[in-house]
Every structure is written in C-alpha cells, then in structure tokens.
Amino acid sequence: MNKKKNLMKNTIIIFxxxxxTQLISFFLxxxxxSYLTTSDYGIVDLITTYVTLLVPLIxxxxxxxxxxxxxxxxxxxxxxxxxxxxxxxxxxISLVLFSILYWIVCLFWKFDYQFxxxxxxxxxxxxxxLLQVTRGFGRTLDFSISCIITGVMTIVSNIILxxxxxxxxxxxxxxxxxxxxxxALYLFIRLKLYKYFTYKLVDKKLIKDMYAYSIPIVPxxxxxxxxxxxxxxxxxxxxxxxxxxxYAISNKFPTLLSSLLGxxxxxxxxxxALHIDSDDRDEFFSDIVNTVTKLFSCFGVGxxxxxxxxxxxxxxxxxxxxxxxVPFLVLGAVFNVVACLYSGIYLAxxxxxxxxxxxxxxxxxxxxxxxxxIKYIGLYAAALSTTIAYFVMMxxxxxxxxxxxxxxxxxxxxLKSILIYSLSIFLFYQENIYLNILNLVIVVIYSxxxxxxxxxxxxNTVTGKLKRS
Numbered sequence: 093m094n095k096k097k098n099l100m101k102n103t104i105i106i107f108x109x110x111x112x113t114q115l116i117s118f119f120l121x122x123x124x125x126s127y128l129t130t131s132d133y134g135i136v137d138l139i140t141t142y143v144t145l146l147v148p149l150i151x152x153x154x155x156x157x158x159x160x161x162x163x164x165x166x167x168x169x170x171x172x173x174x175x176x177x178x179x180x181x182x183x184x185i186s187l188v189l190f191s192i193l194y195w196i197v198c199l200f201w202k203f204d205y206q207f208x209x210x211x212x213x214x215x216x217x218x219x220x221x222l223l224q225v226t227r228g229f230g231r232t233l234d235f236s237i238s239c240i241i242t243g244v245m246t247i248v249s250n251i252i253l254x255x256x257x258x259x260x261x262x263x264x265x266x267x268x269x270x271x272x273x274x275x276a277l278y279l280f281i282r283l284k285l286y287k288y289f290t291y292k293l294v295d296k297k298l299i300k301d302m303y304a305y306s307i308p309i310v311p312x313x314x315x316x317x318x319x320x321x322x323x324x325x326x327x328x329x330x331x332x333x334x335x336x337x338x339y340a341i342s343n344k345f346p347t348l349l350s351s352l353l354g355x356x357x358x359x360x361x362x363x364x365a366l367h368i369d370s371d372d373r374d375e376f377f378s379d380i381v382n383t384v385t386k387l388f389s390c391f392g393v394g395x396x397x398x399x400x401x402x403x404x405x406x407x408x409x410x411x412x413x414x415x416x417x418v419p420f421l422v423l424g425a426v427f428n429v430v431a432c433l434y435s436g437i438y439l440a441x442x443x444x445x446x447x448x449x450x451x452x453x454x455x456x457x458x459x460x461x462x463x464x465x466i467k468y469i470g471l472y473a474a475a476l477s478t479t480i481a482y483f484v485m486m487x488x489x490x491x492x493x494x495x496x497x498x499x500x501x502x503x504x505x506x507l508k509s510i511l512i513y514s515l516s517i518f519l520f521y522q523e524n525i526y527l528n529i530l531n532l533v534i535v536v537i538y539s540x541x542x543x544x545x546x547x548x549x550x551x552n553t554v555t556g557k558l559k560r561s
Contacts, residue, residue, distance in 0.1 A: 120250060124264070125408035127254050130337030132261045134328065137340035139209060139265060141324050147217050148310060150190045154182055155224040157306035160439065162228025163365050176225070176288035178298050183221055187214065205262055212269040219276040226279055227362065234282055242275035305442060322455075323474035326462050331470065339471050341407060342414035345399070346425035349391055353429050356384065357436060364440035374498045381433050382502050383546055389509050390539035392426040393516045397535040400520070400528040417475040419517045424479035427486045434489040434499075441496050450492070454485035512538050 124133060158179045165171040191210070198206050219242075226235045249270045253263030280286065328336045360380070367376060396419045403415045431450075438447045458481035465473035493499060512535070519531040540547065 120247070122406055122408070123250065123254065125341065125406075125411050127258075128260060128264070130410060131333040132337070133340055134324075134333040134335075134337035135204075136261045136264050138324055138328060138333075138336065139205070139212075140268075143209070143213055143216055146190075146213055147220060150213075150217060151183065151186050151221070151306075152303060153306040153310050154179065154186070154302065155221045156439075157302040158221070159224040159228040159361075160305060160365065160442070161302060162225065163230075163362060165228075166230060172229075173288055173290065174293045174295060174298065176285070177290050177293040178295060178302065179221070179225065180289045181291075181294045182299060182302070183218075187217065205265060208262060208265050208269065212265055215269045215273045215276070219272040222276045222279045222285065225285065226283060229283065230362075231283060232359070234279060237282075238275040238279050241278050242271045245271040245274050310448070322459050323462060323478060326459075326466060327471065327474055330466055335471060338411060338414045339417065339474060341411045342417040342471075342475070343421055345395060345403075345418050346392075346421040349388065349395065349422060349425040350428065352391065353388060353425075353432055357432055360384075360433065361436045361439055364436040368437070368440040368496075374500075377437065377497045378500045381430070381499050382505070384433060385430055385501070386505065386542050387546065388429040389426050389513075390535075390542060392422045393512050393535050394539060395422050396513075396516050396520055397528075397532040400523075400525070401532075417471055419520055420472070420475040420479045423513060423517075424475070424482045427479065427482035431482060431486040431489055434486075434493045437493055437497055438489075443496075446489075446492060450485050450488045453488060454481040457481045457484050508538075508542065 128136070158175060161175050162172065165175055191214070194210055194213075223235060223238065226232075226238065246267060249267035250264065253259045253267055257263060259266070323339065324336050327339055364377075367373060370376065399415060399418055403418075404412070407414065435447050458477045461477035461480060462473055465477065469476075490499070516531055516535060519527045522528075
C-alpha cells in the first residue's frame with residue numbers, strides 16, 4: 093500500500109508541473125491555428141521533430157543513465173558528487189563536439205533558422221539533463237516548479253513573439269528555447285548544481301558503465317522517433333508541408349494522451365526501479381498495469397467521443413480535415429501506454445537492450461506500412477501504420493516481460509476494450525450529432541463502471557482526509 097501511495101504522491105506532484113509544459117501546446121492550439129498557416133505549422137512541427145531526434149543522439153541518452161544511477165546513489169553524498177562530475181564532463185564534451193559538427197554542416201547545407209535551431213537544441217539538451225538529474229535526486233517538487241516556469245513562459249513568449257511581433261514560425265521556435273532555458277536555470281540555481289563538479293572525480297570506468305546503460309537506449313529513442321514522426325518526413329516529401337500541418341494538428345490530441353502517460357511514467361520508472369526486487373512484485377506490477385491500462389483506455393475512447401464537440405471549438409477551420417485521423421492515432425497511443433509500462437520494468441532491470449529491440453521492430457513496421465500505403469490512402473496511411481506499429485510493440489513486450497515479472501490482466505478486459513473502441517469509432521465516423529451524443533453517454537457510463545474501484549478508492553482517500561481535517 094505504501095508503494096502505491098508513494099507512486100500516487102509523486103505522480104500528482106509531477107502532474108501539476110508537467111501539466112504546464114506537456115499540455116500547454118494543446119491549449120495554445122487556437123493561437124497556433126489562427127496565426128500560423130498549415131505550411132508554417134508543418135515546418136515548425138518538422139523542426140521540433142528533428143530536435144527530438146538529435147538530442148538523445150548527441151548525449152547517447154546520458155540523461156536516462158544519470159537518472160537511473162542517481163536513484164541508486166541516494167543518501168550517498170560522495171557517490172552523488174562523483175556521478176554528477178562525470179555527468180557534467182560527458183555533457184560538456186558532447187555539446188562542444190555537436191556544435192563543431194553542426195556549424196561545419198551549416199557551411200555546406202544552407203537551411204532556414206540555423207542559429208535559433210542550434211540554440212533550441214542546446215537548451216533542450218541542457219534542460220532534459222537537469223530535469224532527469226532532479227528526478228534522480230528525488231526532488232519531485234522542484235521538478236514540478238521548473239515545469240510550471242517553462243509552461244508559463246511558453247504562453248508569455250508565444251503571445252509576445254507570435255501575436256505581438258507577428259514572427260510566425262521562428263517566433264514559436266524561440267519561445268520553446270526561452271521557456272526551456274528559464275526552467276533549466278531555476279533547477280541549476282535551486283539545487284545548487286554548480287557545486288557538484290570536481291574534475292578529479294572524473295572516472296573512465298564509471299563513464300563506461302553509464303554508457304553501457306544508456307547507449308542501448310539510443311536505438312529505442314531513434315525508433316521511437318521513427319514510429320512517432322517519420323510519418324511527418326514521408327508526408328512532407330510525398331504530400332507536402334500543408335498535409336504535414338494537418339497531420340501535426342490531428343496528432344496533438346493523441347499526444348495529449350501520451351503526455352499524461354509521460355507524466356505518470358516519470359514516477360513509474362522511479363517506483364519500478366525501487367521495487368523491482370520486492371517479494372510481491374508480481375502483484376504490485378500487475379495491479380498498477382491493470383489500473384493504468386483501464387484508465388488510459390477510457391481516456392482514449394473518451395477523447396474519440398468528445399472530438400466532434402471539442403475539435404471545432406479549438407481548431408481553426410483551415411485545419412478541420414485533421415479530425416478524421418484522430419481516432420486511429422488515439423488507438424495507437426493507447427497501445428503505446430501498455431508498451432511504455434513494460435518499458436519501465438525493463439529499465440528497472442537495466443535491460444535497455446530489449447527496449448531498443450522491440451522499438452526497432454515497431455519502427456520497421458511503421459515505416460514499411462507508411463511507404464506502401466501513403467500513395468493510396470493518403471494521411472490515413474500514416475495514422476494506421478503508427479497504430480499497427482505500437483500494437484506490435486505492445487504484444488511483443490507483453491509476452492517477453494514474463495521473464496522478469498508475471499503480469500496478469502483482469503479477465504475480459506481485452507474483449508471489453510475491443511468492443512467499446514469498435515463501437516465508438518463506428519459512431520464517430522457517422523458524423524451525426526445524435527449518434528455523437530449517444531457515443532459520449534455510452535463511453536462515460538462504461539468508463540465509470542470499468543474504473544469504479546479506482547474511483548471509489550480516490551473518493552475514500554479524499555473524504556478520509558476531509559474528516560481528519
């Protein structure tokens with residue numbers, strides 16, 4: 093019970109902070125779709141895509157390694173200082189080498205926004221590393237405050253640069269860099285991270301051990317990128333930037349689901365690492381996987397049911413066609429939820445190789461299907477290939493994870509999920525307001541019944557605290 097309470101506590105703290113960054117782009121959709129053309133939005137989305145690819149490649153996923161090693165070093169000041177010194181050493185060398193290579197490439201390949209893209213990559217790299225360090229220290233509150241600062245500054249800088257100065261695409265990129273930079277600066281000062289570097293503590297063996305953990309995760313990062321956003325590159329080349337803009341908007345809604353998972357996953361990976369060798373691990377992990385799967389499957393089907401009502405409020409009319417690809421992308425995001433839960437268990441066992449292997453398989457499935465189908469069914473090819481890729485990854489990990497933990501799903505959960513999603517997607521495409529209302533009512537009732545134990549537990553916790561106060 094204490095394990096579940098700690099997991100819930102950390103999730104709530106992180107949720108409050110990450111809500112401001114992970115979900116902020118969703119609430120800024122009316123601004124983006126009003127002030128940016130479909131082509132501009134497609135260009136920004138493509139740049140953001142390549143930044144997410146380059147950051148883990150530059151550091152060889154160092155941030156994931158430092159987080160995992162710091163968890164084991166909690167309460168050991170000397171070990172912590174040694175880890176941080178080596179982290180800074182690797183980070184500095186990586187930044188210098190990347191910057192040299194980047195500007196050499198820029199001499200021969202001219203493209204728009206070279207300097208601000210470089211700034212954005214550097215700041216994203218530093219921000220990502222410091223956020224993982226903060227998690228490794230167990231400072232979830234400071235992590236959350238940093239995210240709030242980033243979220244607030246994203247809103248402020250977007251309004252100033254996009255609305256006030258009408259800077260369009262470059263204004264959006266600069267806004268991301270400014271917001272992430274200020275969030276990282278807060279952590280650097282608040283945690284006094286400048287005190288943790290001592291050159292004499294640089295240890296080649298430790299660096300080797302950290303890379304032994306992080307490098308196998310790199311293919312996972314690359315394949316995650318392929319599964320998620322290779323679609324954009326293919327769409328951009330074959331269908332054009334305007335189509336890429338539409339697809340980027342349709343992806344914003346399942347990304348909301350993925351963002352919620354990402355928030356939970358931050359505390360989940362920590363909890364999994366702490367309790368992977370517990371005597372009751374099978375029960376604990378099965379309980380969490382079942383609860384989270386039920387919640388997120390209901391979030392997903394609820395999102396599909398709400399789309400006919402929310403989409404036209406949030407999105408400018410020039411992006412309306414994006415709604416048709418949302419259901420399949422949401423379904424893919426739900427498959428990814430289960431796959432990511434398993435990923436947390438693999439990383440807790442420090443078996444990062446299997447995470448990469450399964451992700452590479454999914455990436456290959458995604459890109460092959462996309463290329464085969466895109467000329468025939470257009471943007472539906474990208475949505476379907478992503479959904480199938482996540483499904484393949486989920487199934488593979490489900491059976492393979494039994495080597496470590498015996499995860500048992502509740503009886504009938506799979507059948508219930510198939511039926512509700514089939515019904516909801518069918519009613520969605522009827523484009524009838526009465527059927528849309530019926531769809532929403534059915535989904536709400538289904539979600540309450542399926543999650544009644546979790547809802548009652550939350551209600552009892554709240555009422556218990558109110559009585560004690």
